Amino acid sequence: MSTTEAKITEEYPPVRTGGSLLLAWRTNSKHILIVGGGEVACGRVLKALEADARVTLICPEEGLHPELKFRISNDQIYKYINREFDPIDLEEDIDMVLTAIDDPIKSKEIYELSKEKKLPINVADVPSLCDFYFMSEHRDGPLQIAVSTNGQGPKLANIIRRHISENLPNGVGEAINKVGHLRQNIRKIDSDYKSSSKRMQWMSKICEDWSIEDLKRLDDNVIEALLPYYEKRVIPSFNTIKQETFLSDKLEEATKEMNIEEDEHKETKKGQLILVGAGPGDPSLLTQKAIEALSNADLVVSDLLVPKEIFSVVKCETRFALAKSGSQKSVKSDESQKEIQHCCLEGLEKGKNVVRLKIGDPFLFGRGGEEVSFFKKKGFEVNVVPGISSALSAPMSANVPVTHRGLSDQVLIITGQGTQGKLPQVPQYHDMRTTVVLMAVGKAKELSKELLNNNYPDDLPAVFVENGNRPNERIIRATVATLGEMVEKECVVAPSTLIIGRAVNALLE
Ligand SMILES: C[C@@]1(CC(=O)O)c2cc3[nH]c(cc4nc(cc5[nH]c(cc(n2)[C@H]1CCC(=O)O)[C@@](C)(CC(=O)O)[C@@H]5CCC(=O)O)C(CC(=O)O)=C4CCC(=O)O)c(CCC(=O)O)c3CC(=O)O
Numbered sequence: 001m002s003t004t005e006a007k008i009t010e011e012y013p014p015v016r017t018g019g020s021l022l023l024a025w026r027t028n029s030k031h032i033l034i035v036g037g038g039e040v041a042c043g044r045v046l047k048a049l050e051a052d053a054r055v056t057l058i059c060p061e062e063g064l065h066p067e068l069k070f071r072i073s074n075d076q077i078y079k080y081i082n083r084e085f086d087p088i089d090l091e092e093d094i095d096m097v098l099t100a101i102d103d104p105i106k107s108k109e110i111y112e113l114s115k116e117k118k119l120p121i122n123v124a125d126v127p128s129l130c131d132f133y134f135m136s137e138h139r140d141g142p143l144q145i146a147v148s149t150n151g152q153g154p155k156l157a158n159i160i161r162r163h164i165s166e167n168l169p170n171g172v173g174e175a176i177n178k179v180g181h182l183r184q185n186i187r188k189i190d191s192d193y194k195s196s197s198k199r200m201q202w203m204s205k206i207c208e209d210w211s212i213e214d215l216k217r218l219d220d221n222v223i224e225a226l227l228p229y230y231e232k233r234v235i236p237s238f239n240t241i242k243q244e245t246f247l248s249d250k251l252e253e254a255t256k257e258m259n260i261e262e263d264e265h266k267e268t269k270k271g272q273l274i275l276v277g278a279g280p281g282d283p284s285l286l287t288q289k290a291i292e293a294l295s296n297a298d299l300v301v302s303d304l305l306v307p308k309e310i311f312s313v314v315k316c317e318t319r320f321a322l323a324k325s326g327s328q329k330s331v332k333s334d335e336s337q338k339e340i341q342h343c344c345l346e347g348l349e350k351g352k353n354v355v356r357l358k359i360g361d362p363f364l365f366g367r368g369g370e371e372v373s374f375f376k377k378k379g380f381e382v383n384v385v386p387g388i389s390s391a392l393s394a395p396m397s398a399n400v401p402v403t404h405r406g407l408s409d410q411v412l413i414i415t416g417q418g419t420q421g422k423l424p425q426v427p428q429y430h431d432m433r434t435t436v437v438l439m440a441v442g443k444a445k446e447l448s449k450e451l452l453n454n455n456y457p458d459d460l461p462a463v464f465v466e467n468g469n470r471p472n473e474r475i476i477r478a479t480v481a482t483l484g485e486m487v488e489k490e491c492v493v494a495p496s497t498l499i500i501g502r503a504v505n506a507l508l509e
C-alpha cells in the first residue's frame with residue numbers, strides 16, 4: 001500500500017460523493033424571478049422575501065394564490081407581471097430563476113433559456129432541471145436549519161425537520177440574537193484585528209459555559225457587567241453576573257427612593273390610578289407589571305368577573321363593584337360603572353395608589369378608554385397595564401391558530417353585546433378571516449342568523465371556549481348554522497369566547 005493510500009483510509013475521512021454543496025446564499029438585494037402563482041410559487045416567494053430578496057413574480061392574475069394577491073397589494077413584491085412567462089422577462093437584471101407551473105414543456109423552455117444566460121434555476125418537482133434544490137427549513141429569528149435528502153424523500157425531509165425543531169431548546173433564536181449583540185459589544189471595546197483569537201476564544205467559552213437560558217438573559221445590564229471579564233480573559237458564571245447587576249440595581253433603586261422622598265416634601269401626595277388587565281383568569285398569565293401593581297396598591301377596585309385566584313398577591317383592601325358579571329344582569333351596567341368610578345375616586349382623593357382591575361385587557365371591550373378619560377379629567381395620573389385578552393388566549397386553548405398560512409390572514413374581534421345589547425355590524429364573509437366573538441353566549445342564535453345573512457357558510461367550523469384558561473375550561477364545537485342549538489344543548493355559559501373560521505380546524509388531526 002502506498003503512503004497516499006494509507007492516508008486516505010486511515011488519517012483522512014473518505015469522500016462521500018453524491019451530496020449537494022450546502023451554503024447560506026446571501027440574497028439581500030438580489031433579484032429573483034419567480035414564474036407561477038400556485039401554492040408552491042407562494043412558498044418560494046415567502047422564502048425569497050424572508051431572505052430579503054427582490055422578487056419579480058410572473059403569473060396571470062386568475063392563477064394567483066390569495067396570499068400572493070395579499071403580498072402584491074401590500075407592496076412586498078418588487079414587480080408583478082400579470083401574464084404568462086415571456087422570454088423577454090429574462091432580459092432584466094436577474095440573479096436566480098424559480099418556476100412552479102403546471103406546464104412541463106414551458107418549464108423545460110424556461111430552463112433552457114435560463115441556462116443560455118447562465119442563470120441558476122430551480123424547476124419545482126423536476127430534479128433534472130434543478131441547479132439547486134429547496135430544503136425543508138426551520139426558522140427562529142437568525143437561526144435557520146435546513147434539511148436535504150438530495151431528492152430522495154422530500155416528505156421525510158419535512159418529518160426530520162419537524163423532529164429537529166421540536167427537540168430544540170425554547171428560545172434559541174432569541175439566545176442567538178443576544179449573543180450577536182454581545183459579539184458587537186466586544187468588537188466595539190476591542191476592535192484590533194490582532195485580538196481576533198482572544199475574542200474568538202472568549203466568545204466560544206461563553207457559548208460553551210452558559211446555558212441557552214443564561215444566554216437569553218444577556219441584556220444591556222448583563223453585557224455591561226460582562227465586558228470587564230473579557231479584558232481579564234475570565235468567564236464568570238451567569239450567577240456571578242446576576243448578583244453584580246442585582247446589587248447595582250438595588251443601589252439605583254435606593255437613590256431613586258431618596259429622590260422621591262425629597263419630592264414628596266415639596267408637594268402634597270396625590271393618588272394615582274393604574275388600570276390593570278387581569279388576563280383571562282389564570283394567575284400565571286398575569287404580567288409582571290400587573291403583579292407589581294397589585295402588590296403595591298393601597299386599594300384594588302375590581303369587577304366580579306375576576307376570579308379569586310388572581311387576588312393572591314393583593315395585600316390591601318379590595319372592593320368589588322356589583323354587576324359587570326354575566327350573572328348579575330339585574331343591575332344595569334351604567335350604574336355599576338358609576339359605582340366603580342366612585343370607589344376609585346374615594347381612594348384617589350385620599351392620596352392612595354388605586355388599582356382598577358379589569359378582566360382581560362382594559363382597552364378591549366372593557367370600557368377602559370372611558371375610565372382613563374374620566375380620571376384624567378378629574379386631574380389624576382392614570383397608567384394602563386395591558387392584560388392578555390381571551391380574544392387571543394382562548395383560541396390558543398382550543399388549539400386554534402387565529403392566523404394560519406393558507407387558511408386565515410386576518411382576525412376580526414367583535415362583541416356579541418354591542419351598545420344597548422345589540423349585535424355590532426358584521427362584515428361580509430371572507431374565507432381568509434377568523435372571527436372571534438366575545439360575550440357571544442346570550443346572542444348565539446341571533447349571531448348565527450346574522451352571519452348566515454352575511455354569506456358565512458352554514459358548515460363553517462366554530463368553537464366555544466367556556467371559562468378559557470381556567471381549571472373548568474370547556475371546549476364546545478359547532479358550525480355557523482348550529483351556534484344557537486349548541487349553546488342550548490351543551491348549556492354553554494359566560495364567560496365564553498366564540499371562534500369562527502376555517503382556521504378552527506387547522507390543527508385537528
Ligand atoms: C428535488 C426537489 C426539487 C425542488 O422542488 O426543489 C423536490 C422534488 C419533488 N418533490 C416531490 C414531492 C413532494 N415534495 C414535498 C415537499 C417538499 N419538497 C421539497 C423539496 C424538493 N422537492 C426538492 C428535494 C429536497 C429534498 O430531497 O430534501 C421541500 C423539502 C422544500 C420546498 O419545496 O420548499 C418540501 C418540504 C417543505 C416542508 O418542510 O414543509 C412533498 C410533501 C408535502 O408536500 O407535504 C411531496 C410529496 C411526498 C413525497 O414524494 O415525499 C416530488 C414527487 C412528485 C410526484 O411524485 O409527482 C418531486 C419530484 C421527484 O422526486 O422527481
Ligand SMILES: NC(=O)C1=CN([C@@H]2O[C@H](COP(=O)(O)OP(=O)(O)OC[C@H]3O[C@@H](n4cnc5c(N)ncnc54)[C@H](O)[C@@H]3O)[C@@H](O)[C@H]2O)C=CC1
Nearest residue numbers: 036037038039040041058059063084085100101102124125
Ligand atoms: N416541490 C414541491 O414541493 C411540490 C411541487 N409541485 C409542483 O409544482 C408545480 C406548481 O404547483 P402549484 O403551485 O400547486 O400550482 P398549480 O399547479 O395549482 O398551478 C400552476 C400555477 O402556475 C401558473 N402558470 C401556468 N403556466 C404559467 C406560465 N406559462 N407563466 C406564468 N404562470 C403560469 C398558473 O396560473 C398557476 O398559478 C406543479 O408542477 C406541481 O406538480 C407540487 C407540489 C409540491
